[in-house]
Amino acid sequence: MSKNVILTHGDLDGITSGTIALLVFPSSDFYFTRPSQIHQDLYRIAKDKPDIVHVSDIAINSKMFDELLRAFDRFPESTQIHWTDHHPMTVKERRELCKRANLFHETGPCAAELVYRKFEDSLPEHALRLALYGAIGDYCDETPFARTHFDDIDKRTLYLEAGILVQALQEIDYRKESKDLVHQLAMGIKPSSMDDVVALALKATRIEHEVFRYVQQNARKIGPVGYILDIPINGYRGKSAKFSAYVTNSKVGISARSSDDEVDMSIRRRGTKVDLNKTLNVILKDIEGSSGGGHPAAAGASLDRNDFPRFLQMLAEHIDKYS
Numbered sequence: 306m307s308k309n310v311i312l313t314h315g316d317l318d319g320i321t322s323g324t325i326a327l328l329v330f331p332s333s334d335f336y337f338t339r340p341s342q343i344h345q346d347l348y349r350i351a352k353d354k355p356d357i358v359h360v361s362d363i364a365i366n367s368k369m370f371d372e373l374l375r376a377f378d379r380f381p382e383s384t385q386i387h388w389t390d391h392h393p394m395t396v397k398e399r400r401e402l403c404k405r406a407n408l409f410h411e412t413g414p415c416a417a418e419l420v421y422r423k424f425e426d427s428l429p430e431h432a433l434r435l436a437l438y439g440a441i442g443d444y445c446d447e448t449p450f451a452r453t454h455f456d457d458i459d460k461r462t463l464y465l466e467a468g469i470l471v472q473a474l475q476e477i478d479y480r481k482e483s484k485d486l487v488h489q490l491a492m493g494i495k496p497s498s499m500d501d502v503v504a505l506a507l508k509a510t511r512i513e514h515e516v517f518r519y520v521q522q523n524a525r526k527i528g529p530v531g532y533i534l535d536i537p538i539n540g541y542r543g544k545s546a547k548f549s550a551y552v553t554n555s556k557v558g559i560s561a562r563s564s565d566d567e568v569d570m571s572i573r574r575r576g577t578k579v580d581l582n583k584t585l586n587v588i589l590k591d592i593e594g595s596s597g598g599g600h601p602a603a604a605g606a607s608l609d610r611n612d613f614p615r616f617l618q619m620l621a622e623h624i625d626k627y628s
């Protein structure tokens with residue numbers, strides 16, 4: 306039986322890049338995944354011997370890379386694997402991926418832009434808007450591609466439509482409701498016409514303003530690093546990381562959530578060119594059991610709860626030295 310599978314990330318760039326892939330390969334099975342779990346999903350999917358597998362917006366998790374290559378080996382030769390992504394990867398990772406997958410990789414544009422450009426000739430007109438929503442969602446809206454098309458369509462309207470999605474996604478459980486969203490977007494329905502999504506977006510926006518006030522009153526600062534620990538609401542992590550940099554007048558902001566034995570955090574930079582992905586690669590090497598990475602401007606990490614103060618100290622010293 307012929308079968309196609311799409312795997313993508315749960316944020317807006319993931320949703321839009323996956324939806325564009327769905328327009329290229331209609332009636333594919335659609336799954337959300339993440340860097341730490343992609344190899345397991347591929348293992349599972351390989352059993353069905355699909356014709357096509359399309360992966361987008363999934364960063365390479367260096368610690369899991371060998372597992373990923375082993376998962377590739379489980380597919381029959383006949384399976385075509387497309388891998389489209391914009392997260393940093395090493396030369397070696399790129400070379401290994403190319404051996405088995407049809408790789409389209411650039412840093413700079415969002416994944417949705419890349420999937421759109423790869424399949425442009427076989428896409429309906431409304432796919433372009435999806436690519437631009439993805440660009441806005443991932444702050445990748447200054448590429449030549451994005452600039453050109455923002456000029457073609459009224460960009461203020463595009464930002465409203467994309468903004469509705471960005472905000473609503475703060476309140477949507479991506480494993481459940483996001484699949485409906487994908488199918489509506491694939492049909493060309495505009496976010497402003499999705500009543501439930503609009504209502505969630507407004508609710509999320511009001512919550513966000515409260516989160517800002519909370520961060521303003523509770524953020525702390527160590528040198529050039531502002532941080533907030535355990536905001537009293539789920540989600541809003543990237544946003545509260547940004548806010549904590551701003552309200553403490555810092556170069557880096559962190560929003561951290563602690564559980565019994567672990568701290569998990571989102572990290573953002575502010576007014577500095579320091580590469581957070583590279584910084585984490587350096588610092589986390591010295592912290593056993595930690596993991597993390599992402600983009601130069603936006604990253605995440607998780608580590609043992611007891612290591613959090615030491616991590617903050619190391620990060621502060623590193624930022625002082627390299628920015």
Ligand SMILES: [Mn+2]
Nearest residue numbers: 318362416443
């Ligand atoms: Mn992305």
